[in-house]
Amino acid sequence: MRRERRPGPARLSVADVLRVGAAGLRARPARVILSALGIAIGIATMIAVIGISSSSREQLMRQLDRLGTNLLTVAPGRTMFGEEATLPTTALEMVKRIGPVRTASATGVVEATVRRTDRIPEAVTGGIAVQAATTELLVTLEGRVAVGAWLNAATEREPAVVLGSEAAERLGIARTGVRVWLGGRWFTVVGVLEPMPLAQEIERSALVGFPAAQELLGFDGHPTTVYERSGEEAVDAVRAVLARTVNPESPGEVEVSRPSDALAARAAAAGAFTNLLLGLGAVALLVGGVGVANTMVISVLERRKEIGLRRSLGATRGQVRVQFLTESLLLSALGGTAGAALGALASAGYALSRGWPPVVPPWAIGGAVAATLVIGTAAGLYPAMRAARLSPTVALAAT
16 A cells, blocks of 8 residues: 655745735734834934945045145244244245245234224134235135135235135125224235135135235244145155255254145044944944844734644744744834935935035945844844744634
């Protein structure tokens, strides 16, 4: 006699598994939404933090590309006795003699104040400095005039002043032809500059010509900052000889710096701050995972009769385990997808509001998907195993 084979358990296709898992979620939509919200908040936080940081860094890099990294500044340092040194009056001419230097200019702090009118107390300066400037300054800094014109061979000898962007804002001046009380006499505003990220001290200054500063304001002619530009390939070589060129007798009293390093440092600092915020996002994601696990455990307890019925109809422990694990993954994927979309929109919206290029790295989206799968697996593993261990008779007898 031929022994009849006992039929084995039916195999579930991937589509069947997804359909069974989705059916369990559709039965409790309110709980699903609340549970997915925790995952969504965590993923959205991480995506938004990465996107905003990347957008800010991209803006800084574009600024560096536009402004260049070949600008060097020379400023007085300290003497061996700790006193503030001074640059020689010949510093600018000496810098111009360096072969690779393309253009150079200088500014010098003037002991004077600038106010909107002569009726404002002298102590109320608004944090605006008065500086003498050479006519090459705008070319060296690659700056632009927003309103009016820059100093020229004629206006540098007259009581004419050009305001930096912040100085003009603090004085409430947006046009030329206005007079300001500067150094005890009236100066006429002939121009207002656009912002200068590589020379923010210029933004907060009122600039007059070197000859006018010497003749009208008692300026001693010693520059306090010398700016120079050379080719990118020659920056290091020029930087190495600047101090000795400016002050051959005491090169140690000269400080040489590159303003673009400050922008690069800001990008690095933004990256460090991003790590902190990512940690907060990870905590939110962990809390969301705990919420999913709690939802799945409660689901197993409430659906014991359903589990018992499926087992009595031939479903194996593995199939029950896969069902609940699939529900957990779908729940996490729902929250992860919503969170990724919200995070990307928040990042793009913030970047556009600041005038930055919106950037969301692809690896951030990939990382969010991976984190969602990990959280979904971890959160659903215990409830799925618990459901699979239920005995059909015990499960059917549960009230």
